[in-house]
Amino acid sequence: MSQRQRLLASATGLTAFLLIWELVLRSGLLPGTLVPLPSSIPLVLVAEIRDGVWQAMVVSSFRHYAIGMALGSSLGVVVGVAAALLPLFNALHAWLARLLRPIPPLAWIPFAIIWFGITPTAAAFIISIGVFWINYFASYSAVQAIDPGLDEVAAAFGQDRVDRRLFKVTLPAAAPGILGGLRAGLGQGWMTVVAAELFGITGIGQRMMEASSLLATDIVVVYMLTIAALYAVIDALFVVLQRRLLRWQPQ
Amino acid sequence: MNASARVLQATDLAVGFGDVPVLEGVHFGLEPQKLIAVVGASGAGKSTLLRGLSGLLPPLAGSVALAPQTDPGTRAWSMVFQAPRLLPWRRVRANVELGLEGLGLSATERRLRAERYLQQVELLEYADRWPHMLSGGQQQRIGLARALAVEPRVLFMDEPFSALDAITRRRLQQGLVQLRQRTPAAIVFVTHDIEEAVLLSDRVLVLGKERAGPATVQADLPVDLPLDDRRNAPGFRSMIQDVESMIRTTPHPADTAATESQVIEGDPPRSHG
Numbered sequence: 001m002s003q004r005q006r007l008l009a010s011a012t013g014l015t016a017f018l019l020i021w022e023l024v025l026r027s028g029l030l031p032g033t034l035v036p037l038p039s040s041i042p043l044v045l046v047a048e049i050r051d052g053v054w055q056a057m058v059v060s061s062f063r064h065y066a067i068g069m070a071l072g073s074s075l076g077v078v079v080g081v082a083a084a085l086l087p088l089f090n091a092l093h094a095w096l097a098r099l100l101r102p103i104p105p106l107a108w109i110p111f112a113i114i115w116f117g118i119t120p121t122a123a124a125f126i127i128s129i130g131v132f133w134i135n136y137f138a139s140y141s142a143v144q145a146i147d148p149g150l151d152e153v154a155a156a157f158g159q160d161r162v163d164r165r166l167f168k169v170t171l172p173a174a175a176p177g178i179l180g181g182l183r184a185g186l187g188q189g190w191m192t193v194v195a196a197e198l199f200g201i202t203g204i205g206q207r208m209m210e211a212s213s214l215l216a217t218d219i220v221v222v223y224m225l226t227i228a229a230l231y232a233v234i235d236a237l238f239v240v241l242q243r244r245l246l247r248w249q250p251q
Numbered sequence: 252m253n254a255s256a257r258v259l260q261a262t263d264l265a266v267g268f269g270d271v272p273v274l275e276g277v278h279f280g281l282e283p284q285k286l287i288a289v290v291g292a293s294g295a296g297k298s299t300l301l302r303g304l305s306g307l308l309p310p311l312a313g314s315v316a317l318a319p320q321t322d323p324g325t326r327a328w329s330m331v332f333q334a335p336r337l338l339p340w341r342r343v344r345a346n347v348e349l350g351l352e353g354l355g356l357s358a359t360e361r362r363l364r365a366e367r368y369l370q371q372v373e374l375l376e377y378a379d380r381w382p383h384m385l386s387g388g389q390q391q392r393i394g395l396a397r398a399l400a401v402e403p404r405v406l407f408m409d410e411p412f413s414a415l416d417a418i419t420r421r422r423l424q425q426g427l428v429q430l431r432q433r434t435p436a437a438i439v440f441v442t443h444d445i446e447e448a449v450l451l452s453d454r455v456l457v458l459g460k461e462r463a464g465p466a467t468v469q470a471d472l473p474v475d476l477p478l479d480d481r482r483n484a485p486g487f488r489s490m491i492q493d494v495e496s497m498i499r500t501t502p503h504p505a506d507t508a509a510t511e512s513q514v515i516e517g518d519p520p521r522s523h524g
Contacts, residue, residue, distance in 0.1 A: 149336050155307055156330040157350035157401070164353065172340040248340045250383040 036218035068127025076135025084143035138181020263313035266303030288448035291458030
C-alpha cells in the first residue's frame with residue numbers, strides 16, 4: 001500500500017463513520033439526546049469561540065497542563081536519573097516508590113482539594129503525579145541500560161569527574177529513553193487534565209461537566225475534539241524536537 | 252636497560268575484581284616507542300591487565316608507575332578498545348576531541364589537534380559525520396585517532412583489530428607498524444592472535460595459569476625481527492611457534508573452549524541506536 005492509498009483509506013474510513021452517525025440520528029434510529037449531529041459541531045464551535053468561552057477554557061486548561069507537565073516531568077527525570085546512579089538513594093526510596101506507584105493520580109484529588117482548594121494549583125498537582133511516574137520509570141531504565149563500556153570510555157579519556165560523566169555520557173546516552181518518557185507523559189497529562197477539572201476548576205473539563213448537565217452533548221463533543229487536536233499539535237511539535245535532539249541516531 | 256627511561260613499570264602487580272585477583276605477580280617495564288604484545292588464552296586476564304596498568308582498576312597488590320605527562324594538552328595514557336566505543340551522539344570530530352576536553356586547550360586548538368589525527372588515520376573527510384555512518388573498520392580508526400589525539404606516553408590497545416574482517420585487519424596492522432615510527436608512545440597491545448602479536452611487537456608477554464586461581468606471566472619473549480616486511484623475515488614462523496608452544500603448555504583447555512566464543516561475539520549489544 002502506498003502512502004497515498006493509506007491516506008485515502010483513512011480519510012474514507014473517518015468520513016464513512018461520520019456519515020453513518022449522521023444518518024442514524026436523522027433517520028430516528030437513535031434519539032438526538034444521546035449524541036449530537038456531527039454536522040452541528042462546527043457551528044457550536046464557532047459559537048463557543050465567538051463568546052470567548054472556548055479560548056478561556058483552552059488557556060486555563062493549558063496552564064494547568066503546562067505547570068503540571070513541567071513539575072512532574074522535571075522531578076520525574078531528576079529522581080529517576082538519581083535513582084539509577086546512586087545505589088543508596090535507590091535503596092532508600094525503593095519501597096516507598098513501590099507503595100505510591102499504583103495509586104492513580106485521580107485518587108489524589110481529595111488531598112489536592114484539602115491542600116490547595118479548588119484552585120489551578122490543585123489541578124496542576126494532580127496532573128504532575130501521573131506525569132512524574134512515567135518520567136521516573138523511563139529515566140531510571142534509560143540510565144540503567146547505558147552500556148558500561150561508555151563509562152569506561154569517559155574514565156579512559158579523563159571525563160570521569162561526576163559532572164562531566166553526567167553531561168558527556170549519562171544524559172546523552174539516556175536521552176532516547178528520557179525523551180520517550182517525556183512524550184508518553186505529554187499524552188498522560190491531557191488525560192488527567194480533564195479529570196482534574198471535573199470537580200470545578202475552570203477549564204475544559206469543567207465546561208464539559210457543565211454542558212453535560214444541560215444535555216448539551218454538542219458542546220461536550222466540541223471540547224472532546226479540542227483535547228484531541230491540542231494533543232495532536234503538542235505531540236507533533238514534540239516529535240520535531242525529539243528528532244532534532246536525536247538526529248545522531250540511524251534512521 | 253635504563254629503568255629511568257621507562258614510561259611504564261609494573262612491579263609485582265595483582266589485578267582483579269573486588270578482592271579476587273585475576274592476575275598476579277606481573278612484573279615488566281616498557282620504554283618509549285616500544286610495543287609489547289600481551290597474549291594468552293581467553294580468561295587469562297589480558298584485558299584485566301590493561302585495566303590494571305592504566306588504573307581503570309586499582310591494583311590489589313604491587314604497583315604500577317606511569318611516567319607523568321609533562322606537556323600541557325596531553326595525557327599520560329589513553330586506550331583503544333576492542334569495540335570502537337565511539338559516543339554515537341557526537342560527530343566524528345567531537346569524538347576525537349573527547350580526551351582533549353578539560354586539558355585547558357582552546358576550541359581552535361582542540362579542533363586542529365583532532366583534524367591532525369583524523370588526517371593521520373586518513374578519515375579527515377568524515378569529520379562531520381555521525382559514527383553510525385562509518386564502517387566498523389573506520390570506527391575503529393576513529394577510536395585510534397581519539398586515543399592518539401591526547402598524545403599519550405603509553406597507549407593501551409585491547410584487541411583493537413579482533414572484531415574486524417581479515418582485509419581490514421591487515422590494513423590496520425600495517426598502519427600500526429607505520430604509526431610506530433611517528434609516535435613516541437609506548438604501546439601495550441593485547442591480542443589473542445599470536446601471529447599478530449609477533450608481527451607487531453618488540454616483546455611478547457604470555458599470560459596463563461598452571462592451575463585454578465589467578466593467572467600470571469608465563470614468558471616475556473623478545474622479538475628480534477626487522478619490523479619492515481616482518482611476515483617474510485626468516486624466523487617469523489618459528490617465533491610464532493615458540494609463542495604458541497608457551498600457550499599450549501598452559502592447561503585449562505575447557506576454560507578456553509568455554510570462553511572463546513565471547514571473543515568472537517565482539518561488542519556487547521547497545522541499548523540505544
